[in-house]
Amino acid sequence: MRTVCVWSVLLLAGGALIGRGATSQESEPAEFIKMHVAQFAPLWTQANLTYWDATTTGQKDAWDKYEALQLKIRQLYSNREDFARIKAFREAGPIADPRLARQIEKLYYAYLQNQIEPELLTQIVELDTQIQKTYNSYRGSVGGQLVTMSDIYTLMTTEKNTPKREAAWRASKQVGNVIIEDFLRLVKLRNRAAKKLGFDNYHTMTIVTGEQDVVQLDRIFDELDALTREPFARLKKELDTILAKSYGIAPAALMPWHYHDPFFQRTPLVYELDLDRYYKGRKVEDLARRYYAGVGLPVDDILARSDLYDREGKYPHAYGFDADREGDARVLANLQDTERWMETLLHELGHALYSKYHDRNEPWLLREPAHSFTTEAVAMFFGRLSRNAAWMQQVLGLSDEETARIKAVSDRYLQFQQILFVRWALVMYHFEKALYADPGRDLNTLWWDLVEKYQFLRRPPGKADAGWASKLHFTTAPCYYHNYMLGELLASQWDHYLVHQILRLDSDEGLSYVGDERIGRYFRDNVLGPGARYQWDEMIVRATGEPLTPRYFVEQFIK
Numbered sequence: 001m002r003t004v005c006v007w008s009v010l011l012l013a014g015g016a017l018i019g020r021g022a023t024s025q026e027s028e029p030a031e032f033i034k035m036h037v038a039q040f041a042p043l044w045t046q047a048n049l050t051y052w053d054a055t056t057t058g059q060k061d062a063w064d065k066y067e068a069l070q071l072k073i074r075q076l077y078s079n080r081e082d083f084a085r086i087k088a089f090r091e092a093g094p095i096a097d098p099r100l101a102r103q104i105e106k107l108y109y110a111y112l113q114n115q116i117e118p119e120l121l122t123q124i125v126e127l128d129t130q131i132q133k134t135y136n137s138y139r140g141s142v143g144g145q146l147v148t149m150s151d152i153y154t155l156m157t158t159e160k161n162t163p164k165r166e167a168a169w170r171a172s173k174q175v176g177n178v179i180i181e182d183f184l185r186l187v188k189l190r191n192r193a194a195k196k197l198g199f200d201n202y203h204t205m206t207i208v209t210g211e212q213d214v215v216q217l218d219r220i221f222d223e224l225d226a227l228t229r230e231p232f233a234r235l236k237k238e239l240d241t242i243l244a245k246s247y248g249i250a251p252a253a254l255m256p257w258h259y260h261d262p263f264f265q266r267t268p269l270v271y272e273l274d275l276d277r278y279y280k281g282r283k284v285e286d287l288a289r290r291y292y293a294g295v296g297l298p299v300d301d302i303l304a305r306s307d308l309y310d311r312e313g314k315y316p317h318a319y320g321f322d323a324d325r326e327g328d329a330r331v332l333a334n335l336q337d338t339e340r341w342m343e344t345l346l347h348e349l350g351h352a353l354y355s356k357y358h359d360r361n362e363p364w365l366l367r368e369p370a371h372s373f374t375t376e377a378v379a380m381f382f383g384r385l386s387r388n389a390a391w392m393q394q395v396l397g398l399s400d401e402e403t404a405r406i407k408a409v410s411d412r413y414l415q416f417q418q419i420l421f422v423r424w425a426l427v428m429y430h431f432e433k434a435l436y437a438d439p440g441r442d443l444n445t446l447w448w449d450l451v452e453k454y455q456f457l458r459r460p461p462g463k464a465d466a467g468w469a470s471k472l473h474f475t476t477a478p479c480y481y482h483n484y485m486l487g488e489l490l491a492s493q494w495d496h497y498l499v500h501q502i503l504r505l506d507s508d509e510g511l512s513y514v515g516d517e518r519i520g521r522y523f524r525d526n527v528l529g530p531g532a533r534y535q536w537d538e539m540i541v542r543a544t545g546e547p548l549t550p551r552y553f554v555e556q557f558i559k
Contacts, residue, residue, distance in 0.1 A: 058313025173467030320351025
């Protein structure tokens with residue numbers, strides 16, 4: 001029934017495109033888009049809902065069905081005749097209707113990256129799905145007992161016994177060694193496809209077809225490396241002293257398993273206050289529900305469709321989800337009453353809200369984020385609040401005295417977290433770039449070379465293994481991680497704009513972002529509603545008055 005409804009809406013939307021005084025030059029591409037969406041949208045929705053079933057249940061039948069649907073979608077976008085028509089539309093001269101021009105541009109890049117011969121395309125889809133299926137259902141073991149990622153996070157944040165910590169850390173990496181052979185085959189297949197399309201490798205192709213520039217990204221990451229190296233060294237030295245004392249060892253003896261997160265991408269909560277204590281016994285989904293309602297972005301419907309708690313066979317992490325571009329937005333999570341999961345739920349609901357509030361009057365193809373990193377920016381803007389003392393006071397009902405104690409450490413946590421994330425993103429960006437440039441090199445050693453260079457961690461003794469491949473983004477979101485860093489930059493740019501232009505404040509000192517519907521209105525009108533109507537750089541200028549800049553992230557966190 002939903003498919004029928006979607007089809008009818010799409011046909012009407014396509015007709016409206018042609019009916020707005022389109023020229024003869026525009027009527028043909030508009031008609032092509034109408035037919036394409038009528039064919040693609042139901043298939044896309046069916047694939048999304050199947051992926052939801054697969055990740056929430058781990059059932060083989062669901063994964064097999066998802067693989068078949070993914071192949072159908074990729075085959076649709078590999079149609080050479082359609083691609084030739086899109087190229088002709090694009091090269092025929094300027095299209096007066098900006099929405100129509102934007103849709104043609106998006107279709108061009110979507111088709112370009114799929115112009116692969118059928119046999120190679122089938123191999124890529126089948127292997128990709130098999131790896132995701134293995135990753136999703138795999139559980140590491142500690143002392144012969146199977147453990148979930150939630151179990152591992154608990155051990156790594158509470159356990160003081162170093163051998164037990166090491167065992168938990170190694171358990172989190174075991175899946176990497178299980179999938180590595182298939183994963184490297186997939187990398188080589190992706191590269192083969194990219195080279196046939198004229199790109200150096202798959203990493204370059206992904207950046208270009210994502211409407212980004214490798215040289216610009218390199219420049220941004222080099223700048224962030226230089227800006228954060230000294231502050232990170234200072235903060236990590238302080239952290240190492242605290243951690244070492246808690247374990248009864250010297251700072252020089254600290255190993256990767258002492259840092260509370262398998263990849264040291266989050267700051268351990270070890271300062272004078274452990275923020276987890278304030279979330280203990282609280283239902284983080286209820287806290288998130290009340291917060292988002294207060295800023296005019298209610299999430300009750302999203303949470304009602306979501307799958308929030310851990311169980312056997314379920315995807316072990318979290319994601320925000322858009323099923324149909326018609327308002328069916330959801331979240332998958334594995335919640336616990338911790339600050340980590342408070343941040344994660346706020347983050348994933350940010351993704352889901354981006355989907356929920358797309359303007360339904362926009363063409364279906366434009367009902368998605370302006371770019372991957374702009375939805376990350378929304379998610380990060382809200383996710384940061386879990387460590388904001390003023391926000392915690394309002395949401396958790398804390399006294400002024402408690403809030404003052406929290407603020408003394410929460411600002412340090414948040415600053416360290418952002419600087420730490422820069423260093424972690426540097427590892428991911430440079431490693432993945434090198435991985436696709438030369439997948440035959442000694443990647444296990446390269447991983448630890450980069451970890452030592454950017455995160456200042458000691459590599460474990462002995463021969464390096466493929467534990468790095470346990471990072472889910474290598475398999476489920478390849479060549480994507482740089483978008484998280486760009487998202488952090490944009491989140492800070494929005495913070496600055498909201499504080500000074502919308503709320504008319506001198507600074508964000510003591511600002512909770514609680515109960516002010518101007519926040520939700522700003523995001524709905526300037527970011528969520530327009531969706532992909534504008535290319536990401538134009539959307540940012542329209543929403544903030546200036547292009548994307550690291551300036552406000554640096555002002556906010558690098559001191």
